[in-house]
Amino acid sequence: MRTCVPMIVAVLLPRLELTVAVGGRAALLEGPAALAPEPGREQQVGEVSAAAEVFGIHPGMRLGEALSRCPGLALVPPDPLGVADAWEAALAALEDVGAAVEVQAPELVCFDGAALRRLHGGDGREDPAARLRGRLAGRRQPPGWLDGVVAATRAAVGRPARIGAGPSRFCAVAGAVRARSRRAEIVAGAEDLVAAPVALLRRDPACAGLVEPLERLGITTLGQVAALPRASLADRFGPPGLRARELAVGVDTPLRPRTAGEELQETLDLPEAASGAQLGRALELLVDRLLARRERRGRALRAVVLGARLVEGGTWRSRVVFREPLADPRRMLLVLTGRLATLPAPAESVRLSVERFGPAAAPDTALFDDARAARAARLREAVRQARAAAGPDAALRVLTVDPDSRVPERRAVLTPFEV
Secondary structure (H helix, E strand, O other): OOOOOEEEEEEEEEHHHHHHOOOHHHHHHOOOEEEEEOOOOOOEEEEEEEHHHOOOOOOOEEHHHHHOOOOOOEEEEEOHHHHHHHHHHHHHHHHOOOOOEEEEOOOOEEEEHHHHHHEEEEOOOOOOOHHHHHHHHOOOOOOOHHHHHHHHHHHOOOOEEEEEEEHHHHHHHHHHOOOOOHHHEEEOOOHHHHOOOOHHHHOOOOOHHHHHHHHOOOOHHHHHHHHHHHHHHHHHHHHHHHHHHHOOOOOOOOOOOOOOOOOEEEEEEEEEEEOOHHHHHHHHHHHHHOOEEEEEOOEEEEEEEEEEEEOOEEEEEEEEEEEEOOOHHHHHHHHHHHHHHHOOOOEEEEEEEEEEEEOOOOOOOOOOOOHHHHHHHHHHHHHHHHHHOOOOOOOOOEEEOOOOOHHHHEEEEEEEEEO
């Protein structure tokens, strides 16, 4: 009886943020480049290109030091909206080929490759000659279906990716870090992690803070971590130390794939650089449009993403999680207006998208009977009936956007009517 050996596949998209911001990998070949500091943040460079690494520039370096090392360094405005769209497109493409993905971090995703062996693994037969060469070299040969899964993964992602595979999540991530763009790297288990640097622990959130203390103690490889007694690690570092030892011996927790969600967003192009009251009016219009979409199907919103494309170049993105699922535009605006106040520069377009839905919106109940609430409920029912009969544009209201504008069309816009 044949048993299914678990084989986790990790996909790493190197320099995704810099590639999206600069406009493609071809632009990275023109010279050293790095992501500029975000407006209002600490003056440190982000991701850097391979040409910039030659000058000793690394992510997190002070901007002044980076420019002193390389005066010709090109600073690229960050594009978090574009990165989020590109990353979501890659995840959706992997889900389209049947992968149940678990997002480890930006640019890194894992899934169970064994679940795709019947879809993309071919007949699963192994090459006897390759298996013999692997035995003579003293290494375990990967299953025959893995090449088909890796080929389907590369075709789905559609961009250069580093792919690793192994029996656990951490082994697969270690393989993806050391892999090259044209071939996958297999990490069979603890024996392949002996010489790996201890810096790989930064890929695990629970163990990221142990790298510097371990290096100060002279422990530089995962093999040295695995050789330490469990009691000593628990006494010195607590649960993160035990977690690091388990990772070093190739043991990891099962994958927890994400639940595929729906994409629902609204974008508003501003006629000119807007800020202050005009930006608040635009946000009110976006909220009304988003709540009026039929795809919402009466559900409340649990988490949304507010973004803007800046006039000076680059984008701005902020994730907002409501304390409870909301479908009331007034309460949503109360939260989103404060977040929009942190916009670092005037915007030329604003976008509001739903990241997670909540349950169906429950009707608001009052402690005492209120005639105004009853009238509002009847009015809402009338609006729903009108939209069901004549479409979503059956009930609109006039929203004042820029009353002082010289252009009459800019003074007010029509927005869905919500009671």
